Amino acid sequence: MTAAYPLPNDFSGALSKAALVSALNTTPSLAPLQAPGAPASTTANTIVADAHLLRSFGAAFDGVTDDAPAFNAVVAAASKLLPAVDSGVPTIIFNLPAAVILMGSPLVTSGQHVAMRGMGAQNTVLLASTSNTLGLWQHGTAASPSKGYVEIENMMFRDAGRGASGSTALTFYFQSGVIPTIRINTVRVHLFGRGIYMLNPPRDINVYALTVYGPDFKVQPNAGVVVESTQGGPNVFTTSWIVCNVFNYLFGWDFIGGGMIEGHRFYGSTAYNGWGMVRAYVHGDGIPGLTGYQAVIWDFYCCDWQGWGYAFDMRNVRGVRIRGGFYTMNSRTAASGTTIAAPWGARTSAATNAMMSFSNAADVLIADVQIDVDGSGTWGDTVLGYFDDGCTHCRVKDNAIYVNSSMYGGFELGAIGASSAPNNTLKILSNEWLNWISGDKVIDHASKQIDLPWIRDNYYGEQFDSGLFLLQQQVQVTMQSAQLSDTDTTEIAQAYIKFPSRRYGVNCFNGGAPTVVMSSQQALAEIGFPIELGETDRAGFYVRGDKSLIEMVVTINYLVTGW
The missing domain is CATH 2.60.40 (Immunoglobulin-like)
Incomplete structure (x- = not known):
C-alpha cells in the first residue's frame, strides 16, 4: 500500500530507541526501564517501532505474554517527545514481526498519525485475550477524537474467544481536517462482535482486501463495518471498498448519516451469511441548513451477496449504481432467526421483506445484475426490490433474474393504497426473466409506473423507458x-x-x-x-x-x- 505521504528510505530523522526509553523513564506514571541514552531532539517527527524496539519495552511476541503495555509505552513516550501532529510522515510506524501478539487491553492512540504494518495477513496476528472485552485498537475517543490518520496493512486482528466477545476490534474517532483518514490494505479481522467502527472520518477512507469474519453458525447483531457521521461533526466524504469481504454479521456495512455522508464506492466486494450487505440511513432533515437531504454517490460494481434479508436497505440516498454482480437469498434457519429484521424507517409495503429496499431514494439504477433465488426456501413474504412512495427516477433493467421459488412478487413500487409521490418515476424495463414461478413480477400500487413485464407477459406489447x-x-x-x-x-x-x-x-x-x-x-x-x-x-x-x-x-x- 502506498503511504499517504512519502516516507524516507532510512528513517534517519526518526527518534532513537534510547531517546524513547529515556523519555519513558522520566515519566513518573510509567514503570522505569533501564537503557542507555539521553532524550533526543524533538525536531524529529517519526518513530519506527519495530520488533527490536518493542522488545526493549517488554514485548515478548510469544502469544502468551500480554504485549499491550509495550505498545502503549511506546505511544506514551512518543507523546512526550514528539511535536504536535502536522502534515508530515506518520508519527509512529509499527513494523511488526511474523508472530502472534497477545493484547490484554487495546492499543490507545489519539494525537498521532499511526501506521501499522505486518508480515502478512496470516503471519502477523494481534490477538485479543479472552479477558480483553475492549478490542484491539482505539484511535481517539468520542470525547477526544483523534487528530491523526491511520494506515494498516498485511496483518490480522483476532479475538481469542471464538464465540466473539462482543467487542469492536478497531475503533476510530476523528476530528475534522484529517485528510487522508484511513488506509487499510490486506487486513483480516476475525471473530469480533463488530469489526471496525469509524466515527466522523472526514475524507478519503480507502480499503483494499479487508476481510471481517464473525464466528460461524451465528449472526452477530451488529454490522461488520460501521461508518457514522454525527450532526455537528465533520462531514464524511469518499470511501472506497475494493475486494472486501464480510461474513456472519447482521449487515456487511452500516452507514449512519447524522451529518453529510457521501461518496461510497464498492468494487468486487461481498457479504455472506447475514441479513444484508449495505444498510444506509441518512437523516434527511436532521442536518442544520438542509431539508430533504439525500446523500449522493453509492456505487456497487460486480459485488456479491448471499443472505437472509436485504442486500441493500437504503434511506435518503441519491445516485445509487448497482451494476453487475450476483445476489442470492439464503433460506432462513435457526442461525438466522425467522423474524425478519425491520428496514430503516417506517414503510407501507405489502411485502415484509425485500432483497433490495429503498426509501425516499432518487436516481437508483440496478443493471446487469444476476439475481438468484433457489427452490429450497419460502419467500411468500419477499420481493426482489422495493421502492417506496418517496422514490423517484429509479430504473431496473438488463438483469438476469432466476427465481425457482414462489415469491410475494418481483418489484414493488409505491405504498399500499395506490399512492406514490405525484411526480415520481419508477421503471422496470427489459430484463431476462430466466425463471419465475409465481407472484406478480411488478406490483405497482399507483398503477402509473413503467412496467414492461406486465404488458409483455399479458399482452405481448412493449413499453419504452419514455413511457410510450x-x-x-x-x-x-x-x-x-x-x-x-x-x-x-x-x-x-x-x-x-x-x-x-x-x-x-x-x-x-x-x-x-x-x-x-x-x-x-x-x-x-x-x-x-x-x-x-x-x-x-x-x-x-x-x-x-x-x-x-x-x-x-x-x-x-x-x-x-x-x-
Missing part, C-alpha cells in the same frame, strides 16, 4: 345497435373495444387518447361488410358498421400507441 406503450391486439366483439350520432338517429352497428387496464383497473394511457390503427380485413372476410374506426378515448375505441351487422361477432385487429 406499443400494443398489438386481436379481439372479438359483438356488434350492438346504436345511432349514428346525437343528432342523427340513423341506426348502425357499433361496439366498444376496451384497452387492457392496469392494476386496480386503472387505464394504461395517462397522456390522453392514444393513436389507434385498425384493420378490418378479417371482419370483411368473415361478414362481407367493412368495419370503420370510431371515436377513441383513454379507455378504448368504437368500431362501427352497417346495421345488418347487429348481433354479429366480428374479429378486430388493432395497433395502439400512446402514453
Whole structure:
C-alpha cells in the first residue's frame, strides 16, 4: 500500500530507541526501564517501532505474554517527545514481526498519525485475550477524537474467544481536517462482535482486501463495518471498498448519516451469511441548513451477496449504481432467526421483506445484475426490490433474474393504497426473466409506473423507458345497435373495444387518447361488410358498421400507441 505521504528510505530523522526509553523513564506514571541514552531532539517527527524496539519495552511476541503495555509505552513516550501532529510522515510506524501478539487491553492512540504494518495477513496476528472485552485498537475517543490518520496493512486482528466477545476490534474517532483518514490494505479481522467502527472520518477512507469474519453458525447483531457521521461533526466524504469481504454479521456495512455522508464506492466486494450487505440511513432533515437531504454517490460494481434479508436497505440516498454482480437469498434457519429484521424507517409495503429496499431514494439504477433465488426456501413474504412512495427516477433493467421459488412478487413500487409521490418515476424495463414461478413480477400500487413485464407477459406489447406503450391486439366483439350520432338517429352497428387496464383497473394511457390503427380485413372476410374506426378515448375505441351487422361477432385487429 502506498503511504499517504512519502516516507524516507532510512528513517534517519526518526527518534532513537534510547531517546524513547529515556523519555519513558522520566515519566513518573510509567514503570522505569533501564537503557542507555539521553532524550533526543524533538525536531524529529517519526518513530519506527519495530520488533527490536518493542522488545526493549517488554514485548515478548510469544502469544502468551500480554504485549499491550509495550505498545502503549511506546505511544506514551512518543507523546512526550514528539511535536504536535502536522502534515508530515506518520508519527509512529509499527513494523511488526511474523508472530502472534497477545493484547490484554487495546492499543490507545489519539494525537498521532499511526501506521501499522505486518508480515502478512496470516503471519502477523494481534490477538485479543479472552479477558480483553475492549478490542484491539482505539484511535481517539468520542470525547477526544483523534487528530491523526491511520494506515494498516498485511496483518490480522483476532479475538481469542471464538464465540466473539462482543467487542469492536478497531475503533476510530476523528476530528475534522484529517485528510487522508484511513488506509487499510490486506487486513483480516476475525471473530469480533463488530469489526471496525469509524466515527466522523472526514475524507478519503480507502480499503483494499479487508476481510471481517464473525464466528460461524451465528449472526452477530451488529454490522461488520460501521461508518457514522454525527450532526455537528465533520462531514464524511469518499470511501472506497475494493475486494472486501464480510461474513456472519447482521449487515456487511452500516452507514449512519447524522451529518453529510457521501461518496461510497464498492468494487468486487461481498457479504455472506447475514441479513444484508449495505444498510444506509441518512437523516434527511436532521442536518442544520438542509431539508430533504439525500446523500449522493453509492456505487456497487460486480459485488456479491448471499443472505437472509436485504442486500441493500437504503434511506435518503441519491445516485445509487448497482451494476453487475450476483445476489442470492439464503433460506432462513435457526442461525438466522425467522423474524425478519425491520428496514430503516417506517414503510407501507405489502411485502415484509425485500432483497433490495429503498426509501425516499432518487436516481437508483440496478443493471446487469444476476439475481438468484433457489427452490429450497419460502419467500411468500419477499420481493426482489422495493421502492417506496418517496422514490423517484429509479430504473431496473438488463438483469438476469432466476427465481425457482414462489415469491410475494418481483418489484414493488409505491405504498399500499395506490399512492406514490405525484411526480415520481419508477421503471422496470427489459430484463431476462430466466425463471419465475409465481407472484406478480411488478406490483405497482399507483398503477402509473413503467412496467414492461406486465404488458409483455399479458399482452405481448412493449413499453419504452419514455413511457410510450406499443400494443398489438386481436379481439372479438359483438356488434350492438346504436345511432349514428346525437343528432342523427340513423341506426348502425357499433361496439366498444376496451384497452387492457392496469392494476386496480386503472387505464394504461395517462397522456390522453392514444393513436389507434385498425384493420378490418378479417371482419370483411368473415361478414362481407367493412368495419370503420370510431371515436377513441383513454379507455378504448368504437368500431362501427352497417346495421345488418347487429348481433354479429366480428374479429378486430388493432395497433395502439400512446402514453
